[in-house]
Amino acid sequence: MKTLSYGRQWINDDDIAEIVRVLKGDWLTMGPTVDAFEKSLAEYAGVKHAVTFSSGTAALHGAMFASGMREGDYAVTTALTFVATSNSVIYTGATPIFADIDPSTLCMNPNEAEKVIHSHGGNLKAVIPVSFAGYPFDMAAFRAIADKHNAVLIEDASHAWGGDRENHKIGHDADMTTLSFHPVKHITTAEGGAVLTDNDEYARRLRMFRNHGTTRNPSEFVDTPDGPWHSEMQELGYNYRLSEIHCALGLSQMKRLDEFVARRREIAQLYLRELAGIEGLTLPPEKNGHAWHLFVARIDNAELHGEFFAYMRDNDIRLQVHYRPVPLQPYYRNKYGYKAGDFPEAERYYREAVSLPIFPLMTDDDAMRVVDCIKNFAWR
Ligand SMILES: Cc1ncc(COP(=O)(O)O)c(C=O)c1O
Numbered sequence: 001m002k003t004l005s006y007g008r009q010w011i012n013d014d015d016i017a018e019i020v021r022v023l024k025g026d027w028l029t030m031g032p033t034v035d036a037f038e039k040s041l042a043e044y045a046g047v048k049h050a051v052t053f054s055s056g057t058a059a060l061h062g063a064m065f066a067s068g069m070r071e072g073d074y075a076v077t078t079a080l081t082f083v084a085t086s087n088s089v090i091y092t093g094a095t096p097i098f099a100d101i102d103p104s105t106l107c108m109n110p111n112e113a114e115k116v117i118h119s120h121g122g123n124l125k126a127v128i129p130v131s132f133a134g135y136p137f138d139m140a141a142f143r144a145i146a147d148k149h150n151a152v153l154i155e156d157a158s159h160a161w162g163g164d165r166e167n168h169k170i171g172h173d174a175d176m177t178t179l180s181f182h183p184v185k186h187i188t189t190a191e192g193g194a195v196l197t198d199n200d201e202y203a204r205r206l207r208m209f210r211n212h213g214t215t216r217n218p219s220e221f222v223d224t225p226d227g228p229w230h231s232e233m234q235e236l237g238y239n240y241r242l243s244e245i246h247c248a249l250g251l252s253q254m255k256r257l258d259e260f261v262a263r264r265r266e267i268a269q270l271y272l273r274e275l276a277g278i279e280g281l282t283l284p285p286e287k288n289g290h291a292w293h294l295f296v297a298r299i300d301n302a303e304l305h306g307e308f309f310a311y312m313r314d315n316d317i318r319l320q321v322h323y324r325p326v327p328l329q330p331y332y333r334n335k336y337g338y339k340a341g342d343f344p345e346a347e348r349y350y351r352e353a354v355s356l357p358i359f360p361l362m363t364d365d366d367a368m369r370v371v372d373c374i375k376n377f378a379w380r
Contacts, residue, residue: 004357004366005318006356007294009359015249015253028245030211031244034243040251044169044254047171047172049198049203050194052193052241054210054242055191056179056181056182056192058193058210058238059179059193060088060193061209062195062240063178065092065209066197066201066202067175067176069126070093071093073122074089074094074125075124075126076098077089078098078128078346079098079100079101079326079327080101080130080350081130081323082158083323085156086128086332095336097117098326100112101346103349107130108137108142110141110142110145113127117149124151126151126153127142127146128155129142130156132294133290133294133295134159134290135159135285136164152175153175153176155174157177159293161179162261166289175202176199179193179194180192180193187256187257188253189246192246192250209235209238210238211241213234214233215232220232264358265292267358268295274368278374278375278379280301280304281374281379282352283297295355295356298352299353301380304379309321312354312374321353321354323350325346327342327343328343
């Protein structure tokens with residue numbers, strides 16, 4: 001029987017042809033395909049700038065840098081995210097703090113965010129909500145928090161590319177929006193990411209940061225140019241560039257983004273319809289515009305969690321659990337002293353959560369196999 005995992009890429013012959021075209025060309029990095037891919041990302045989201053990075057994690061690091069974040073600052077994010085969201089804050093020398101989730105959205109609870117900001121004090125540099133699973137949470141409350149504290153609003157939209165918030169595309173509700181193009185995401189470049197922004201200064205800093213902190217733009221020089229070869233390193237940056245090969249794949253995948261998201265929505269609707277009414281199984285929050293990166297269900301009786309996971313694996317269905325709350329990871333516990341019980345909603349979610357297979361290449365028959373398997377579980 002075909003093994004179904006919770007997510008996977010879909011590469012077609014057009015994607016492969018685009019990669020081969022770049023391989024036969026003059027540029028392997030920082031050439032016209034990077035520009036074309038960035039243009040296509042920016043146009044899709046309706047923002048002025050898209051700056052690509054070598055991963056979604058590097059994109060987050062870039063966004064933190066561009067915000068001006070440094071040692072002594074802190075940033076608030078959700079306890080329920082991938083470790084990269086808060087790790088990127090630590091990379092700058094700043095401190096992440098965490099807010100519990102709202103169980104009705106599985107995204108950061110703005111009231112909890114206010115509470116932890118209030119009890120922390122100091123210089124809040126960024127508010128970083130995450131559109132968990134692709135859910136387009138209401139941004140207004142986070143905008144208000146960021147404005148009140150004069151902080152930068154950064155959406156980690158790694159789960160939400162191609163989704164919609166209030167009738168527009170995800171990508172321009174925050175000051176910066178970060179994306180990931182990992183193979184399980186809506187489009188892939190194998191590894192890769194991007195930051196979207198309307199702000200010229202953030203875009204300038206992002207471009208500099210991903211290229212060792214250097215610039216070749218004469219209008220930015222602080223020294224008198226030594227000659228036409230002149231370039232300046234003005235900040236400590238990194239090599240976070242995304243190659244032409246990766247961007248060729250991304251540009252080709254962008255042609256099918258709408259199709260990919262539409263198919264994810266169809267599979268989600270199938271699950272919501274077919275799994276409704278199973279006693280003991282709670283289905284995920286729904287909202288118009290959801291991008292359905294993950295389809296997360298909850299096993300109400302947490303004692304069955306491990307058994308359910310193993311049962312599905314025995315039936316060649318590989319689930320995942322997204323995520324162990326980040327502040328309870330050993331590194332965070334040791335560094336910041338977090339302990340079990342600090343984030344009751346995220347912790348409860350973690351004890352019950354399973355991510356079911358959802359990816360555009362899945363057929364309805366694949367999805368029905370998952371449904372039948374779940375129905376046949378010994379629910380009690
Ligand atoms: C919410 C979130 N943020 C950041 C990342 C990091 O992206 P990448 O794996 O491309 O570095 C991921 C990817 O797994 C993610 O799910």
